[in-house]
Amino acid sequence: MIPFLDLKAQYASIKDELDAAVLKVLASTQYILGEEVAAFEREFASYCGTRHAIAVNTGTSGLHLALLAAGIGPEDEVITIPFTFVATVSAICYTGARPVFVDVDPVTLTMDPAKLEAAITPRTKAIMPVHLYGQMADMAAIMEIAGRHGVPVIEDACQAHGAEYLGRRAGSIGLSGCFSFYPGKNLGACGEGGIVVTNDDQHMKTIRMLRDWGQEQRYHHTLKGFNYRMDGIQGAILRVKLRHLDGWTDARRQRARHYSALLAGPSRIRTPVEVPGRRHVYHVYAIRAHDRDGLQRALQAEGIQTGLHYPIPVHLQKAHLDLGYGAGDFPVSEAAAREVLSLPIYPEMTIRQVEQVVAAVEQEVYVG
Structure with missing residues (x-):
């Protein structure tokens, strides 16, 4: 039999590194966030060519928080594509906004910029292209249209770890980019995980608060937030895998x-x-x-x-x-x-x- 994916083979190839990383976290007792997650954030931001990365518990959570931090809420519209995993659309719905679809390009199956402008209305508050199957959408055309209308772009890069567009890494072109570390991804956790990358300082600060109950400091809840934190063990595992x-x-x-x-x-x-x-x-x-x-x-x-x-x-x-x-x-x-x-x-x-x-x-x- 030829499997669709062979995670056992991947684990076998890096078993000693992974086992040591997990045992280190167990000994440290830093099970939620902690130094391993903070180190992974720095390393993944560097990998993507962004100033910041904020680790969360799933890619869906990353999309949700990136939208919230961009000010998306009820009565707003977010443009995306219908040919994607449902999490793209669910994250929009979580904010109370309405997903608005445009069709995909017949060659790449990513957002068709030729159909984008006609979908923009006064209620459009974000555009979320999906970098499908590992190839980025036509970001130059999308960013040009978004810029003319003053609308931020949030990249759904959950399938595009390390993909590039004219030399720039996925996640580094829009206001923010969101990645999933579901086990089957190119960079997969041993469980669930996600991250948001951005060059915007305020966007980063808001997402950091939102992922941890809206706290600016412990027990000081500035925002109505969520429990979207990454586990320390997943941070350590992802640091090992990122090197490969x-x-x-x-x-x-x-x-x-x-x-x-x-x-x-x-x-x-x-x-x-x-x-x-x-x-x-x-x-x-x-x-x-x-x-x-x-x-x-x-x-x-x-x-x-x-x-x-x-x-x-x-x-x-x-x-x-x-x-x-x-x-x-x-x-x-x-x-x-x-x-x-x-x-x-x-x-x-x-x-x-x-x-x-x-x-x-x-x-x-x-x-x-």
């Missing part, structure tokens, strides 16, 4: 290049496009196939695990039908939801395994 992230990213990119070279032939398969000037970090390697479900079943029969990211766009999810959208409103997102299939990709995957997956895909495409 560039090597892991290079391995992902190598396997993605091998996939793309081998899959260049089948006309019924479309492979990911890495746009010039954007460094794709391949959180997932998502192909497109007209008979996506049939291909997935055929690969499963060959012992190859795959993923669906994402089979139902958010505007068609039952939980969000109250937003008033319907089928046909965002045709590019809806087509992608029917066609996208994520193939296995992870740093420990062998080139031989990549070739086995490709052989199975070609068997189904040409013969199936």
Whole structure:
């Protein structure tokens, strides 16, 4: 069997480092925040090229607090895309604001800037592009439009650790950028975790208070806050893993290049496009196939695990039908939801395994 992801292999490769880091936290008894989390914040901010990083308990919490710190609340509108994980939209809803969708670009499946301006209204208070699958959205175009309208941009970079746009790291271009450290991410915790990066001092200060019950100092609650703090153990684990992230990213990119070279032939398969000037970090390697479900079943029969990211766009999810959208409103997102299939990709995957997956895909495409 070829798994979609192999976290056991990753753990085995750094077991001694991780075990030592966890034991150090246990001995220190700094279980919530503490020195390991503070050190990770400094190191991750440096990695992203920002002045500040504020560690939280999940990527969703990061999105929520970044929006609140930007002043988003009831009666406001936040523009994002429907082809994303539901957490993007949920974070907007948590603030009381209304999510407003624009369709995605048919090549990158990230926010289509050509559709953005028409969605801006007097109630628009933020724009939240999603750096999907490990490739950044067209930030120059988005920032230009946002700047003309005086609207802040908050980057959903939860799938884009280390991705770049014209040499700038994900999270460093907008007012803030938010990352998830869910275990399956390119930089994953051994549990849950998230972070917000920013260059804005006041934004940083507000998020730091909001994550810890709104405290400016202990028992002095300046804001109505939340318990969104990162565990000390996760901070220590992420410090270890961050040291390996560039090597892991290079391995992902190598396997993605091998996939793309081998899959260049089948006309019924479309492979990911890495746009010039954007460094794709391949959180997932998502192909497109007209008979996506049939291909997935055929690969499963060959012992190859795959993923669906994402089979139902958010505007068609039952939980969000109250937003008033319907089928046909965002045709590019809806087509992608029917066609996208994520193939296995992870740093420990062998080139031989990549070739086995490709052989199975070609068997189904040409013969199936």
